[in-house]
Amino acid sequence: MTTLGARHAKACRDLDEAALGGLWTLQQWTHELSEAQRICLGLFDGPLFDGPPFDRPRLVALACGWMVVDELHITAVAVAPERRRCGFGRVLLEALLQRAAAGGARHATLEVSSCNAAALALYSNCGFETAGCRRNYYSDGRDALIQWRKLT
Numbered sequence: 846m847t848t849l850g851a852r853h854a855k856a857c858r859d860l861d862e863a864a865l866g867g868l869w870t871l872q873q874w875t876h877e878l879s880e881a882q883r884i885c886l887g888l889f890d891g892p893l894f895d896g897p898p899f900d901r902p903r904l905v906a907l908a909c910g911w912m913v914v915d916e917l918h919i920t921a922v923a924v925a926p927e928r929r930r931c932g933f934g935r936v937l938l939e940a941l942l943q944r945a946a947a948g949g950a951r952h953a954t955l956e957v958s959s960c961n962a963a964a965l966a967l968y969s970n971c972g973f974e975t976a977g978c979r980r981n982y983y984s985d986g987r988d989a990l991i992q993w994r995k996l997t
């Protein structure tokens with residue numbers, strides 16, 4: 846597991862495009878990864894055993910959040926489409942929660958689209974509960990479900 850910084854902005858942008866449909870630009874990722882209050886963790890694939898020699902480790906999963914006083918605001922969780930259901934999302938999310946708790950966070954929160962069954966299942970699996978709903982929050986008219994978890 847790697848703590849991601851500004852040097853990983855392009856890798857984050859590439860994964861963001863593949864997994865989240867392009868949440869942030871390269872410039873936004875660079876900015877986000879440079880902020881002191883941010884925690885961003887990633888998992889890389891090793892070079893393929895039988896791949897060409899120029900293969901480099903590739904970012905396949907990330908989980909990011911902001912520390913806001915004693916709350917962790919989770920901003921992005923993404924796993925490369927071909928690496929899903931291998932436990933990467935859960936491992937990174939739990940590591941992010943642990944890191945935030947060690948830094949003084951008492952709660953974690955995020956918003957997720959009401960139609961995102963995979964993410965809702967992951968958050969429920971990791972102890973989050975739906976604490977509220979923002980109607981028509983997303984551009985496609987879907988509601989955002991506010992997820993909340995106590996960190997102890």
Ligand SMILES: CC(C)(COP(=O)(O)OP(=O)(O)OC[C@H]1O[C@@H](n2cnc3c(N)ncnc32)[C@H](O)[C@@H]1OP(=O)(O)O)[C@@H](O)C(=O)NCCC(=O)NCCS
Nearest residue numbers: 922923924929930931932933934935957963964966967970
């Ligand atoms: C949501 C996402 C991060 C899950 O990552 P993942 O690595 O595939 O998840 P994991 O393998 O760690 O799964 C952990 C648990 O989450 C739940 N889960 C994950 N994907 C699921 C799916 N497609 N259907 C049902 N449950 C799912 C299961 O409870 C799973 O536990 P199990 O495998 O023991 O049944 C991934 O699907 C993704 O990147 N989606 C696109 C980006 C996105 O929507 N991010 C969240 C925005 S709020």
